[in-house]
Amino acid sequence: MGDFFTASVLVxxxxxxxxxxxxxxxxGLGETIGQKSGVLNLGVDGVMQLxxxxxxxxxxxxxxxxxxxxxxxxxxxxxxxxxxxxTIEFEAxxxxxxxxxxxxxxxxxxxxxxxxxxxPKPIRRLPSVDIPLLSDIPKVGEALFQHNLLTYTxxxxxxxxxxxxxxTTFGLNVRAVGENPHAADSLGVSVERxxxxxxxxGNAMAGLAGAALVLGLGIFQPNLTQGLGxxxxxxxxxxxxxxxxxxxxxxxxxxxxxxxxxxKALNIIPVSGSVLANMAPAVITIVALAFLARRGSAPAxxxxxxxxx
Amino acid sequence: xxxxxxxxVEMRGITKRYPGVVANEDVTFDVEYGEVHTLLGENGAGxxxxxxxxxxxxxxxxxxxxxxxxxxxxxxxxxxxDARIGMVHxxxxxxxxxxxxxxxxxxxxxxxxxxxxxxxxxxxxxxLSEAHGLAVDPSTEVWRLSVGERQRVEIxxxxxxxxxxxxxxxxxxxxxxQEVDDLFVILRHMVDDGRGLIFISHKLHExxxxxxxxxVLRNGRVVGSTTPAESTRESLAEMMVGREVLLTPRKPVLAxxxxxxxxxxxxxxxxxxxxxxxxxxxxxHAGEILGVAGVSGNGQRELAEAIAGLRxxxxxxxxxxxxxxxxxxxxxxxxxxxxxxxxxxMRDGAIGEFTxxxxxxxxxxxxxxxxxxxxxxxxxxxxHSEDKVNEYGVKTPTVDTPTSSLSGGNIQKVxxxxxxxxxxxxxxxxxxxxxxxxxxxxxxxxRLIEQRSEGAGTLLISEDLDEVLGLADRIAVMFEGRIVAxxxxxxxKREAIGLMMAGVLDD
Numbered sequence: 001m002g003d004f005f006t007a008s009v010l011v012x013x014x015x016x017x018x019x020x021x022x023x024x025x026x027x028g029l030g031e032t033i034g035q036k037s038g039v040l041n042l043g044v045d046g047v048m049q050l051x052x053x054x055x056x057x058x059x060x061x062x063x064x065x066x067x068x069x070x071x072x073x074x075x076x077x078x079x080x081x082x083x084x085x086x087t088i089e090f091e092a093x094x095x096x097x098x099x100x101x102x103x104x105x106x107x108x109x110x111x112x113x114x115x116x117x118x119x120p121k122p123i124r125r126l127p128s129v130d131i132p133l134l135s136d137i138p139k140v141g142e143a144l145f146q147h148n149l150l151t152y153t154x155x156x157x158x159x160x161x162x163x164x165x166x167x168t169t170f171g172l173n174v175r176a177v178g179e180n181p182h183a184a185d186s187l188g189v190s191v192e193r194x195x196x197x198x199x200x201x202g203n204a205m206a207g208l209a210g211a212a213l214v215l216g217l218g219i220f221q222p223n224l225t226q227g228l229g230x231x232x233x234x235x236x237x238x239x240x241x242x243x244x245x246x247x248x249x250x251x252x253x254x255x256x257x258x259x260x261x262x263x264k265a266l267n268i269i270p271v272s273g274s275v276l277a278n279m280a281p282a283v284i285t286i287v288a289l290a291f292l293a294r295r296g297s298a299p300a301x302x303x304x305x306x307x308x309x
Numbered sequence: 310x311x312x313x314x315x316x317x318v319e320m321r322g323i324t325k326r327y328p329g330v331v332a333n334e335d336v337t338f339d340v341e342y343g344e345v346h347t348l349l350g351e352n353g354a355g356x357x358x359x360x361x362x363x364x365x366x367x368x369x370x371x372x373x374x375x376x377x378x379x380x381x382x383x384x385x386x387x388x389x390x391d392a393r394i395g396m397v398h399x400x401x402x403x404x405x406x407x408x409x410x411x412x413x414x415x416x417x418x419x420x421x422x423x424x425x426x427x428x429x430x431x432x433x434x435x436x437l438s439e440a441h442g443l444a445v446d447p448s449t450e451v452w453r454l455s456v457g458e459r460q461r462v463e464i465x466x467x468x469x470x471x472x473x474x475x476x477x478x479x480x481x482x483x484x485x486x487q488e489v490d491d492l493f494v495i496l497r498h499m500v501d502d503g504r505g506l507i508f509i510s511h512k513l514h515e516x517x518x519x520x521x522x523x524x525v526l527r528n529g530r531v532v533g534s535t536t537p538a539e540s541t542r543e544s545l546a547e548m549m550v551g552r553e554v555l556l557t558p559r560k561p562v563l564a565x566x567x568x569x570x571x572x573x574x575x576x577x578x579x580x581x582x583x584x585x586x587x588x589x590x591x592x593x594h595a596g597e598i599l600g601v602a603g604v605s606g607n608g609q610r611e612l613a614e615a616i617a618g619l620r621x622x623x624x625x626x627x628x629x630x631x632x633x634x635x636x637x638x639x640x641x642x643x644x645x646x647x648x649x650x651x652x653x654x655m656r657d658g659a660i661g662e663f664t665x666x667x668x669x670x671x672x673x674x675x676x677x678x679x680x681x682x683x684x685x686x687x688x689x690x691x692x693h694s695e696d697k698v699n700e701y702g703v704k705t706p707t708v709d710t711p712t713s714s715l716s717g718g719n720i721q722k723v724x725x726x727x728x729x730x731x732x733x734x735x736x737x738x739x740x741x742x743x744x745x746x747x748x749x750x751x752x753x754x755x756r757l758i759e760q761r762s763e764g765a766g767t768l769l770i771s772e773d774l775d776e777v778l779g780l781a782d783r784i785a786v787m788f789e790g791r792i793v794a795x796x797x798x799x800x801x802k803r804e805a806i807g808l809m810m811a812g813v814l815d816d
Contacts, residue, residue, distance in 0.1 A: 168423045169414075176404045176415050183402035186364075187416030187466070188387030300405070308366060 003266045007139060013262045014143040014255070018151065019216060021254030023048070023209040023225075025154040027232035028239070028246040029161050030205025035236055036165060037198035038178035038301040042098030043083060044206045045229025046105020051075040051210030053109040056220035057116060059123045069150070069211045076207020077200055079105065084199040088192050091305035102229070110222040117220070125218035126150060150212040157205070161243040174198050178299035181306040191306045206232075231285060238289055240297045252288070256281045315378050317342050317505040318363070318394075318474055323372035325358050332358035333369070334529045340474060340505040345496065347508045347516050350526035351549055351746040352717060356509050359526070360476050363507075364396050365389045376474075390416075395467025399478040399509075401459050403451045409462050410434060410447040413469050430469075437468050442495055456604070457488040464495065475499065476507045481515055485604050486774065486807030493519050511549070511747070512775070513542040513556070525549055550747050557779050558754040561762060565782070566595030569646075569766035570616075570735045575625035577611045577790075585611040587790035588625070593735065593766040598757065600781025600798070601770040604810050608790035609770045610652060613739045616768070617649045618642050619657070629735050643672060646734030650724055650741050652770075654717070658724045661713030665705050666694035668712050669727050697726040702752065718749030725753055729760060736760055736767045742776060754780060774806065788812045 003009065027044050034041050051072035059068035079101060086097045126148035135145040165171040173194045176184040181191045206229065213228070214220055231253060239245025260277045263269045269277045319339040325332045333355045340346045348356045361367045363374065365383040374381055376392055383389050389396070403412050414430045431447035438444055443461040451459060460480060467475050477496070481489045496519065500506050510516050516523060517537045525532040525548040532548050546554040570593040579585030586608040593599045603609055614620035616627055618639040626635045629645040637645070651657035659668045670679050670690055679690050694708040701722045705715055712720060721741065728736065738757065742750035757780060761767060771777050777784055777798075784801050785792045786809040794809050808814075 167425060169419045169425050170423060172407075172411055172415060172425055175407060176411075179404045179406055180402070183404050183412075184415060186386050186396065186398065186402045188385065188390050189416045 004262065004268060009262065009266070011139050011143045013258045015146065016261065017251065017255035017258035018144060019147060019254070020257045021250040022147075022151045022154045022216065023213040023228055024232050024235060024250035024253055025247055026150075026157065026209035026212055027206045027229055028235040028250055029154075029157050029243055030202035030209070031233050031236045032202075032239070032241055032243060032246055033161065033165070033174065033205075034198050034202035035302055036178045036241060036299055037174045037195045038181060038299055038304060038306070039087060039195055039199055039202075040094045040098065040233075040303040041083060041101070041199065041202060041206075042095060042230070042233060043079070043101025043105065044098075044209075044232055045225050045227060046102035047076055047079045047203055047206040048105070048210035048213065048225050048229045049109040049223070050079065050105040051207035052214035052224050053112055053210075053220060055211040056123060056214045057112070059215065060117070060121065063124065065124060065126055065215060068215060069208065072207040072211035073204045074207070076203040076205070076210070079207075080200045080203025083203065084196050087199075087305065088195055091307060094303045094305070106223065109224075113220060113222055120219050120221055122219050123215075126212075126215045148212075148216065150208065150215065153208070154212065155247070158243045158247045165243075170194075170197070175299075177306075178301055181301050181304075182308075185306075185308065195306075231282070234285055234289055237298075238285070241299065242297075249285075249288070253281055253285060256284050315342075316340065316375070317377060319375040320359065320363065321373050321375070323359060323362060323369050323374075325355075325362060325367070325369050331529050333362070336372070336526070336529070336531055338524055338531070340507055342505055343500055343503050344521040345500055345506045345508050345519055347510065347520040347523045348526065349509075349511065349516055349523055349545060349549060351511070351748075352744060353746070354526040354549070355529040356526055357478065358529075360396065360478060360507070360509065363389070363476065364394060387416075390470050390472075393471055393473040394476070395470060395472025395474070396476040397460070397463040397467060397478065397480055399480075399482065401463055403459055403462060405452040406450060408448055408450050409445055409454075409465075412451055412462060413447070413466050417470075433469065434465060437465055441468065441498060443468075456483045456606075457485075457491070460484070460488075460492065461495075468499075472504070474505045474507070476509070478509045479511070480508075481510065481512060483605055483772070485810050486803060487811055489515065513545050514775075516545065517542060527551060546747060552748075554747055555751055558751075558758055560758045560780070563596040563762065563782075565597050566764065568592045569595050569630055570768060571626075571628040572616070573626045573628075575612070575615065575627065576623045577608070577615050577620060578623055579608070579611055585790050586615065589790065589792055590625075591785055591792055591795070593768050595764045595766055596761055597782045598761050598767040598769050598780050600777035600784045601768065601787055601792075602774055602777045602784055602806055602810060603772070603787035605772055607787045607810075609787055610739075611790075612787075613649075613652065613737060613768075613770055616737055617647070617651070643731070648728040648731060648733030648736045650721075650728050650736070650738040652739035652743075654720055654724055655713070659712050659720055661711065663712055664709045665698065665703065665712050665715070665723055666690055666708040668723055669694045669697050669708075669730075672727060673731060697723075697730065701726045701756075716746070718745040721745050721753060722749060725756055729756060732763075733760075733765055736765055737770075738767060739770045740772065741769070742773065743771075774803065774810075778803065778806075786810055 027048060031041060031044055054075045055068040055072040058071040059065055083101050086092045087094050128146050128148055131145040135141040173189050177191050177194045185191050235246050235249035238249040260280055264274055316339045321337050323333050323336040336359055350356050362369045365385045365388045381392060410427045410431045413434055414425060414427060419426045420429060434447045443465055445458050445461050496506060508519055520537055522534060522536055524534045542556060546556055573590050575586055575589045577586035601609055611620055615622050622635060626633055629647055632645045634642045634645050655661055679686055698708055703719050703722045741753050757767060769780060781798045783795055784798050785795045786806060793814055
């Protein structure tokens with residue numbers, strides 16, 4: 001145990017926690033924007049799987065990490081469009097439609113991987129970019145300012161999401177549509193258009209989360225996310241629909257994951273207990289959700305299809 | 310500028326059909342500059358449909374709308390707002406967690422796009438508030454506001470969009486009498502500015518006091534137009550219903566009997582964790598209707614739910630005929646003689662998907678009358694249901710019709726038939742005629758009075774002060790979870806009760 005509490009190990013653990021938090025944060029922020037507009041999307045995990053595959057495949061073929069990230073965003077937008085059509089045009093139940101999207105993403109990414117790639121081949125990973133000056137700060141610099149660009153992007157999206165939701169007319173429309181779509185409609189705000197936009201933004205961010213995951217690992221395998229997208233949905237509840245709260249949840253989750261990995265590496269956790277230890281993040285999330293989540297702040301029209309009557 | 314003869318709005322020959330119903334048939338209706346034109350009619354008479362057409366929420370099948378003399382096509386609320394038509398909906402169209410300014414700014418073009426310009430909006434709200442006497446703080450979240458303040462926000466929304474024609478759909482439903490008076494002053498002021506107002510209501514004394522003209526709709530058609538000077542409440546009611554109506558129920562004089570319902574020191578926690586009923590004591594006697602008056606949200610709902618057994622109590626006791634039922638199951642409360650006509654009739658009073666017949670035996674389908682050895686006697690249930698449907702005049706094709714397809718008044722009659730059918734000792738009736746047509750309301754009132762004559766005690770909880778004044782022997786006024794006064798209905802004054810409902814007590 002003493003091995004863990006050395007400065008270098010702690011710094012490495014924190015750095016790894018921040019890195020691991022990235023896909024959760026991107027997907028969670030996207031889901032927050034969607035839910036704020038009243039749309040529950042349980043398909044995040046599927047969107048991430050398929051985006052991750054396309055990001056991987058694009059990089060495998062072109063070697064260009066940016067093309068890979070763009071492909072992931074594109075997949076997110078297409079999946080978002082499908083989900084929006086199902087839930088807005090056809091007013092389908094959101095819960096089960098999201099599960100459909102999840103299964104589609106999971107199955108299709110698996111199929112495409114088997115057909116197009118077969119055996120896993122490693123690709124280039126996103127390089128770390130040191131932030132000038134800040135990365136030179138002893139310890140803090142290594143922990144926080146020597147990450148890849150998608151990690152920085154994820155954290156920059158936190159204040160941007162706040163700004164978008166609380167300071168722009170689009171954000172005002174999103175909040176109104178998620179709380180009382182009939183009121184918004186009566187003032188000439190298009191509920192449909194607002195929800196389309198929120199879903200597309202949310203899914204594009206889920207796509208980016210898939211890219212962050214696979215380009216951080218440098219390898220793809222079927223069911224790469226292992227339920228990460230569902231955790232991201234839970235983090236929205238954990239964070240009470242606030243970007244900063246989602247960030248806190250993503251960091252908590254990332255840090256617990258990083259600590260478990262570190263303890264396994266240091267043999268603090270015996271090999272026989274490693275399966276149990278892998279469950280720790282999920283258990284902690286459930287406990288945190290049970291005790292911390294305030295249902296009161298949920299958007300009032302969450303998961304309710306809108307129609308004029 | 311408009312000429313003298315030009316109307317602000319004219320709706321000509323409007324017809325709207327829904328599958329199986331004609332909601333509006335050849336309706337012609339107009340509003341002049343500077344007048345309040347009331348649209349009066351029962352639920353389902355076609356008032357709301359006509360206004361939805363005007364506001365672009367649904368298209369008309371036939372007919373045309375002329376605004377300021379010009380034909381206009383309004384196909385969405387945005388079109389209506391552009392045409393300077395404003396609407397204050399019966400159920401407030403406000404976003405609770407947003408501030409007043411955000412609610413007003415919603416849907417408007419911001420001067421600083423893509424960002425909002427809430428400071429500019431707030432400034433303008435202040436100006437409008439002062440000009441029209443609509444005091445409200447732009448930076449407060451709507452959920453913190455009182456009902457009266459929320460209504461002001463709705464009117465501000467319309468004024469901010471410079472509405473010249475304002476539609477108010479039952480704006481007084483949730484207000485205290487004083488708030489109604491204040492509202493009418495504000496509305497008069499707006500009309501004096503040259504605006505036109507469409508006032509939708511079924512509260513006849515309000516219609517008489519605010520309107521310049523009154524048009525009555527029945528079954529989707531215009532029955533006639535009149536003015537307050539040419540009409541009385543009775544004549545208006547007759548136009549609405551199509552026959553003579555007894556507006557004030559007549560009840561025989563009875564001596565109050567023994568206490569049947571005794572509530573002592575009752576305290577209840579509300580949904581949000583705050584005290585909603587605070588150390589309340591009251592008794593209802595045999596042969597008495599005790600009316601509970603109060604503005605919605607002062608603990609009436611929690612009190613009713615606690616008596617019915619749907620909400621736990623923190624302290625105190627509830628007794629029916631001497632039997633303590635404070636923590637009894639709902640079934641044993643019914644055995645003790647309680648009947649319950651709930652406020653939310655489709656949520657707590659009836660099961661919409663069930664047939665009329667099934668709903669009629671919902672509380673006693675296991676009794677030997679309706680079931681033998683655990684199996685229903687369908688013949689007995691059918692006979693009982695047909696008798697009840699005839700007795701109460703429930704309009705339904707058959708007793709096997711799903712209850713949800715009936716009108717509100719008929720559903721309420723089904724519930725009343727079931728609850729009164731068990732000859733209760735105590736009847737707990739919550740908002741028994743809310744949303745019910747005048748004809749059915751008249752009938753329900755008569756049954757309540759018969760019930761009283763038979764020696765039952767009735768606790769009548771109603772936000773309709775006229776109903777309480779007309780039916781009750783004594784009136785208990787509830788404010789912030791307490792009964793602040795109990796007055797004899799014979800010497801009760803509307804204004805005095807209105808003040809007590811707002812928490813103003815002279816002592």
